[in-house]
Structure formats: C-alpha cells, structure tokens
Amino acid sequence: MKSDPIQMLLVSGFLGAGKTTALQTIGERLSERGYTVGMITNDQARGLVDTSVLNTTAGRVVEIPGGCFCCDFEDLLMAAHTIGAEDVDILLAEPVGSCTDLVATVVNPLQTLHTSEFDVAPLTVMLDPDRVQSYLTGGNNSLPQEVQYIFRMQVEEADLILLNKVDTLSAKETTQIVTDLKDRVGKRPVIPVSAITGDGIERWLAALFDQLESNEQFDTNYRETVETRGGALTDIDYDTYAKGEAELGWVNMTVELTGHFEVSTFRSALITRLQRAFSSGGIEVAHLKFSIAAEGSLCHANLTTTEGEPGYSGPDIGDVTDGELVVNIRAVGDPEAIHSIADSSIEQTAIAASVDMQLKQAQAFRPEYPEPVHRIDSASQTE
Ligand SMILES: Nc1nc2c(ncn2[C@@H]2O[C@H](COP(=O)(O)OP(=O)(O)O)[C@@H](O)[C@H]2O)c(=O)[nH]1
Ligand SMILES: [Mg+2]
Structure with missing residues (x-):
C-alpha cells in the first residue's frame, strides 16, 4: 500500500470552518482502509487545542508551532520528513485559518521543488454556512472588510469546495447555498458535507483521490472530477491580506x-x-x-x-x-x-x-x- 511519493492533502478554510474535525474524520476513514495517516497541525502559537484533539486519534501528529506553512515552509518540510520517515501513505495538513495564497506559497513549491517527495492533492477549502451566506449576499457580515477579503481569496484559490456543517441546514437551504456557490466558482466542485456526521465525506474522498490507483476503494457512485483548479491567485494584495490578519x-x-x-x-x-x-x-x-x-x-x-x-x-x-x-x-x-x-x-x-x-x-x-x-x-x- 505504501505510496511513494507521499500524498499530501491540505485542508484550508476560515477559522472555525471545521478543518480539524474533517481531518479527524477522514483520518479515521483512511486508517480503516489500511492507509497510514500522518497529520500536521499548525497555528501561530504553542499550547494548541487542535493537536490535543488529533493526538487522541490514530495517526502520527506533528505540530508546527509559532508560524504558518507559507512563512515557515522549512518547518513544514521538516515536519513532513519526520512523519514521512514513518512510512506514511497520506499526510493531512491544516493551514492556519487566516492564511491564504496557499497554492502559490505551499502547493506549488511542494510540487515543483520537491516533486519526487510529495504529490499534493487538489486544495480543499471548507466553508461554514453562516460565513458563506454573508459572503454570497455581501450583507450582514460581522467581519471587517479585510478579513472578508481573506475569506474571498480562500474561496478563489480552492480546487474543491466543501460546504460544511450541512447537518445544521435543511435540505432546501443546502441546495440553495450549493447552487449559489456553484454560480460563483465555475466548474470547481462544491460538495455539501458534515464533518461531524460524515455526510458527503465519501464523495469528497472520491474527488480527492480521483487520480489514485486505489480510487476503487472510494465510493464511485459519487465520482466527481476536479477538472478545473483554482490555481495560484494572480492579483492578491498582500497589504490587504496582512491588514485582515492583523485585525x-x-x-x-x-x-x-x-x-x-x-x-x-x-x-x-x-x-x-x-x-x-x-x-x-x-x-x-x-x-x-x-x-x-x-x-x-x-x-x-x-x-x-x-x-x-x-x-x-x-x-x-x-x-x-x-x-x-x-x-x-x-x-x-x-x-x-x-x-x-x-x-x-x-x-x-x-x-x-x-x-x-x-x-x-x-x-x-x-x-x-x-x-x-x-x-x-x-x-x-x-x-
Ligand atoms: N454542526 C456541525 N459542527 C461542526 C462540523 N464540523 C465542525 N463543526 C464544529 O465547528 C467548530 C469548529 O471546528 P474545527 O474543526 O475546530 O474548525 P477549524 O478551525 O476549521 O479547524 C467545532 O465546534 C466543531 O465541532 C459539522 O459538520 N457540523
Ligand atoms: Mg483547526
């Protein structure tokens, strides 16, 4: 089963969208299928709750304290090597929820400078229904403009979008938000999921591992191909991004x-x-x-x-x-x-x-x- 290079899956999305919960859910599912899963948690400080959450699950966890993947790329590599040395098949990584521009600063550097070591899966971006509604309508947003800008950039660079927490929505609300999101994001898949109940998770995995030989392990009823990638952000304004983070x-x-x-x-x-x-x-x-x-x-x-x-x-x-x-x-x-x-x-x-x-x-x-x-x-x- 050992795959070489290591499959690396980054799950981005705004603070509180459900990234850690989702990594835990798919970590368990992948382990059940015989994959050895590693995780890299990350935040900007020590004493993270996230690592203690993930430590209670199967899999190897390394925390990168004190920085984000893009600004501490070497630490990310070191963490990946530490875990990679343990025969990991799939590495799950959670970027900081206020980070964006990850395709240009993390995915592409891994793919181009470390081609033989990592195969980076399509970039998943998770969205919380409350925040996405403000994003779609432009109204009733409790976040400052510059923070909303980060949210928007996160959606723009996504290869695959998950509308999370659908267990809190009616079927009608879910369909409506998914339809509105699809109108915004073109051909990129929008998958409604619940990281807690597991709804939609197989569909997400099928899309992620579309190119893997072992894809037959995933539910092909939901085969969803990532045809168009969000790609690197071409016009990101770092001053606005920095201001958003500093809010x-x-x-x-x-x-x-x-x-x-x-x-x-x-x-x-x-x-x-x-x-x-x-x-x-x-x-x-x-x-x-x-x-x-x-x-x-x-x-x-x-x-x-x-x-x-x-x-x-x-x-x-x-x-x-x-x-x-x-x-x-x-x-x-x-x-x-x-x-x-x-x-x-x-x-x-x-x-x-x-x-x-x-x-x-x-x-x-x-x-x-x-x-x-x-x-x-x-x-x-x-x-
Ligand atoms: N109802 C519901 N809550 C969720 C779901 N996924 C995550 N949450 C909750 O959202 C909060 C933030 O989740 P977390 O995974 O820590 O978000 P992160 O900041 O993106 O890593 C927690 O209270 C989770 O239990 C979901 O699918 N449904
Ligand atoms: Mg988290």
Whole structure:
C-alpha cells in the first residue's frame, strides 16, 4: 500500500470552518482502509487545542508551532520528513485559518521543488454556512472588510469546495447555498458535507483521490472530477491580506485548575461567560476553543461566531480533582483586551466552582505581515 511519493492533502478554510474535525474524520476513514495517516497541525502559537484533539486519534501528529506553512515552509518540510520517515501513505495538513495564497506559497513549491517527495492533492477549502451566506449576499457580515477579503481569496484559490456543517441546514437551504456557490466558482466542485456526521465525506474522498490507483476503494457512485483548479491567485494584495490578519487578536492560555469540579458544568459555565463577555464587549469571535484535560480524558468547547451556539465534544468526564484548561481564541479586536476578557471569565468561573486557577502560560498577539518563503505562480514554473 505504501505510496511513494507521499500524498499530501491540505485542508484550508476560515477559522472555525471545521478543518480539524474533517481531518479527524477522514483520518479515521483512511486508517480503516489500511492507509497510514500522518497529520500536521499548525497555528501561530504553542499550547494548541487542535493537536490535543488529533493526538487522541490514530495517526502520527506533528505540530508546527509559532508560524504558518507559507512563512515557515522549512518547518513544514521538516515536519513532513519526520512523519514521512514513518512510512506514511497520506499526510493531512491544516493551514492556519487566516492564511491564504496557499497554492502559490505551499502547493506549488511542494510540487515543483520537491516533486519526487510529495504529490499534493487538489486544495480543499471548507466553508461554514453562516460565513458563506454573508459572503454570497455581501450583507450582514460581522467581519471587517479585510478579513472578508481573506475569506474571498480562500474561496478563489480552492480546487474543491466543501460546504460544511450541512447537518445544521435543511435540505432546501443546502441546495440553495450549493447552487449559489456553484454560480460563483465555475466548474470547481462544491460538495455539501458534515464533518461531524460524515455526510458527503465519501464523495469528497472520491474527488480527492480521483487520480489514485486505489480510487476503487472510494465510493464511485459519487465520482466527481476536479477538472478545473483554482490555481495560484494572480492579483492578491498582500497589504490587504496582512491588514485582515492583523485585525485578528490571537490569545492562547494554559491554566491549571486545582480542586474538585464537575467538568461539563465547568465547561458550559465558562463558554457562557466568555460568550457573554465578548458579546457585551462588541468583539466578534472568529474561533474560540478550549479543552479541559482531567484524569486522562479530554473534552472541548467551541464557538465560531460570537452569537452562535456553542459546540461541545469529547466524553462526559464527570467529577474530577484537578485539570488543565487550554484556551485558543481568534477574534476581531485588540489581543490584550481579548486576553483580559478571557482571563476574568476563567477567574469568575473558577471562583464560582470553588476551584483554584493558576495561569501556566499565556500569549496575546496579532499575526505578523505574511512573508512567504516561496511564491510560485504556476506549477510548471520554478520560481
Ligand atoms: N454542526 C456541525 N459542527 C461542526 C462540523 N464540523 C465542525 N463543526 C464544529 O465547528 C467548530 C469548529 O471546528 P474545527 O474543526 O475546530 O474548525 P477549524 O478551525 O476549521 O479547524 C467545532 O465546534 C466543531 O465541532 C459539522 O459538520 N457540523
Ligand atoms: Mg483547526
């Protein structure tokens, strides 16, 4: 089964679109089919919730902390080599949700400078239904113009588009959004999926692995060919892109919780408090996630818009003594203000639960101006 070069699959998309969830879902499906799967998670800081999510699944996981694939291309290569040395067949990688221009800065460099090592699958871009509706209609968008610009660029460079979270939509709504998206993106496939229920996932895999010999393993009822690729963005304005990234404050915190508490109660109390605080502070959440690890188990809470429904995942851990809380917040606003809201929300939740909290580490920053190591417009060009 070992394939050489390594198949590499990048799943892009805005913060909170469902990339990590989708990688976990297809990681499991590919492992079941006998593939050895590796994963590269990535963010702009340490203490990522994502890696702890993926670590609980089968497969090899390497985290690239402190940067994005395009600006830390060498780290990406090193991570790929580390995992590749373990006889991996398929490497799944999640770029940072506020990154774009990935075809020129990651896909083409891998294809042209490392041809014999990697075969990069069509670039998948995942979309969240709420955000896509604002994108399609141009109205009711809680994100600043420059952040919307990043979203638009992500869609433009996609080879394959997934409308995710269709389990939250009616069949009629799904059809409508898919039709509207198809009108925008020409011949590129738009596949409705649910990374959580698994709906549409086989259809996505069939499209991705269309050129693989092992394609017969995938559901050919849904054979979908990626005829037209989005290609490298030709007119991306890096100043606007950088401004969009800099609109976002990134906050990561690791907190030790000491005392006796019930995990689910603490989790919902904390997400409610955070949500209320961001709402009253007028701060738009792009993606807020936290994990609580206690007594060998791990569970999560997520928020992908300030006013949205919180999502919960992981086991019901029950009553515990002591735990570790890891918080990652990406929101539109000043990082210090976001940090201080998070800090006081955690503190109040801990006091209410009679738990002591101790901050182990915290970071609050804005992403820097993106400066990709490589930028190659065409897969047949070598810079
Ligand atoms: N309802 C629903 N929620 C989803 C789906 N996929 C992801 N989510 C939720 O969306 C939130 C963000 O998901 P995540 O995978 O972390 O997004 P990422 O930032 O793109 O990696 C989490 O609460 C997920 O549980 C889906 O198919 N349906
Ligand atoms: Mg993620």
